[in-house]
Structures are given as structure tokens and as C-alpha cells.
Amino acid sequence: MEKKRILIVGLEIHEVNAIKENLGFEYLIVHYDMLPNIKLIEGELFVESSTIPDKYLLVDKVIFHGIFETDFDFITLLALWNGPCLPNATGMMDLRNRIPGLVRALNISKFSGTKRGMLINEQEYFTDKEVVAKWGIWHCGEDKNKFTGEWKSNETSVIEEFIEGEAVRIMLVGDKYWQIKLTGTNWLKSIHNEGSWEMDVDADLLQDSKNLAKHFNLQTVGVDYMIGLDGRKHLLEVNHIPNVTVFPFINQAYIEFTKNWIQQSVNQFKQLTD
Known part of the structure; x- marks a missing residue:
């Protein structure tokens, strides 16, 4: 053979x-x-x-x-x-690539209602609301900045409203799935912080994640959402290479x-x- x-x-x-x-x-x-x-x-x-x-x-x-x-x-x-x-x-x-990938995912997700801004290269941005700027190619909680007022980008960035609430990840591996609570000591949330662990699965978020996985033909994927204090759900990011080592049941x-x-x-x- x-x-x-x-x-x-x-x-x-x-x-x-x-x-x-x-x-x-x-x-x-x-x-x-x-x-x-x-x-x-x-x-x-x-x-x-x-x-x-x-x-x-x-x-x-x-x-x-x-x-x-x-x-x-x-x-x-x-x-x-x-x-x-x-x-x-x-x-x-x-x-x-973070920003083009987000755009593609927002066209599929049910939870794409957040109004975003975007700066190309070095530009100034002013807002009286609390927002988050994201740039670069990393999907690991890096290259982000929360601000109110005036901010200047160093490279192409997307700007989105800062949402108070609960950060979660829907993790898919084949036909298995989990919802992970993301925690952190400040506004940045991650699966790597103490207290991040499996929680009850939101059926709507699970279906949305399955739709994204099907669209991108991905057998494994991690989809990050924010659930606002008002109960509204917002797509944040689709991780094409979600970490599979942190949680033993996922590994x-x-x-x-x-x-x-x-x-x-x-x-x-x-x-x-x-």
C-alpha cells in the first residue's frame, strides 16, 4: 500500500x-x-x-x-x-487578515448590526462615545485600543462601539461545540484568563457560528461575540485558528x-x- x-x-x-x-x-x-x-x-x-x-x-x-x-x-x-x-x-x-475577514463574516452573521468606522493608514478620528480601534493581522487580543475623544491611527484600523456585557466564544470542532466565557482583569477578554471556562450554549449564537463555519468551509472555528447588557448580541471576530490547547475537553x-x-x-x- x-x-x-x-x-x-x-x-x-x-x-x-x-x-x-x-x-x-x-x-x-x-x-x-x-x-x-x-x-x-x-x-x-x-x-x-x-x-x-x-x-x-x-x-x-x-x-x-x-x-x-x-x-x-x-x-x-x-x-x-x-x-x-x-x-x-x-x-x-x-x-x-483581520479587517477583510471581519467584513466577509459580517455579511453572513445574523449579529452584524454594530455600526463601524474605518481609517486607512494614518488618520485622525474623533468620537464622544467609547469605542475600540482594531488593526493588524493578529487574532490574539492584540493590536486594540479603547478610547473616547481624539485618536490617530498608525495603520489601517476598524473602529467599533465599546459594548458593556459578556464576551463569549462559540467553539466548533467537527460536529462538537462549546460556548466559552471569556474573562479578563480589564476590558480585554481572553480564553487565557483565569475563570474562562465552558458555559451553557446560546442556541442563536451556535446556529450563527455554524452558518459561518459552513460558509467558510471550516471544520474547526472559534467565533467571538459580545452579549450586551441590553441582551443584544454582536459578532466581534471569527478565529480561523482557534486555540485548541487551553481546555482539555476541546483538546x-x-x-x-x-x-x-x-x-x-x-x-x-x-x-x-x-
Whole structure:
């Protein structure tokens, strides 16, 4: 039987070992914790060998997990390849850059009513309301500023109303889902703060997240919302690479989903994503 080579990028070695467990000898795992050199030749994907200089290896499937400063071209190449990739490469490409990704998601979400502003490059903005500016390419709670009055951008930024209320994330891994309460010591909320944990799932937010996942063809996704003090719900961000390591129940589900996904044939994969 011809062996299938699986390229895994970004996962920790203990997660890779858990994925490899009981996979069988028909699979070869190539693991990089950072971005390797890859190339696309006549529709076939190749990755550099970690042991033999200047040698490239044919890749059958890709598992990508991580956010890297220079990963957009890497993801775009995977999308052009259009082979089996977890998560779907075109979905990752569409959401990777914060502001264009937000615009695409707002066109799908039911909870897109927040009126936003936008500045291009260096411009001044004045408001008598409390607002939040967001810029850059990161999806990790960085590159944000809350202000009232006058503010000047250093780069292209989106401006949105600051909403008092509860920050939550709907997390999807295959057909499993959770709602996570996001906490923090100040206005910035994250899954990494003490007290962030699973909570009851809001059916409307879950359906909205499923609609977004379906639209972007993403098998795993994390969707952040604010539930205002008035009960209104607002889409904040769609995370194309949501963290799967913080919560053990999500990590276990992700490992099992990934192992099952690897064992699908290329034909099965195409049927699932067509």
C-alpha cells in the first residue's frame, strides 16, 4: 500500500504524538512547529525535508494550527493547491487578515448590526462615545485600543462601539461545540484568563457560528461575540485558528477529530467539502 504523507504545522510535539497514536503504518507524519518551505508544482504539494538538504517531499494532506506573522502566502499556496487541509485553506485565507475577514463574516452573521468606522493608514478620528480601534493581522487580543475623544491611527484600523456585557466564544470542532466565557482583569477578554471556562450554549449564537463555519468551509472555528447588557448580541471576530490547547475537553475532541480526518481518503474528503 502506498503511504500517505501528512504535513503537520504548528502543533506541539505531544499533540502530534497523540495524533500519530494507532494511525497505522500507511501514514507518514512530517512535523514542523514553524512554517517550513513548501512549493506547488503542477498541482502537487511539496515540503522541504528536515533531514536531507534541498530535497522536497510530496504531501498528501496538511494539518495547520498556528498564527505566524508571515503565513498568508503559505495559506494562499495551500488554497491554490486545494487538497485535503485541516482547517480548509480557502476559509483560512478568507479570514486570515483581520479587517477583510471581519467584513466577509459580517455579511453572513445574523449579529452584524454594530455600526463601524474605518481609517486607512494614518488618520485622525474623533468620537464622544467609547469605542475600540482594531488593526493588524493578529487574532490574539492584540493590536486594540479603547478610547473616547481624539485618536490617530498608525495603520489601517476598524473602529467599533465599546459594548458593556459578556464576551463569549462559540467553539466548533467537527460536529462538537462549546460556548466559552471569556474573562479578563480589564476590558480585554481572553480564553487565557483565569475563570474562562465552558458555559451553557446560546442556541442563536451556535446556529450563527455554524452558518459561518459552513460558509467558510471550516471544520474547526472559534467565533467571538459580545452579549450586551441590553441582551443584544454582536459578532466581534471569527478565529480561523482557534486555540485548541487551553481546555482539555476541546483538546481531546480536536485530537480525535484530527485522527479520524487523516484516515479519510482523498475522495471522501472531496465529497465532504463539495
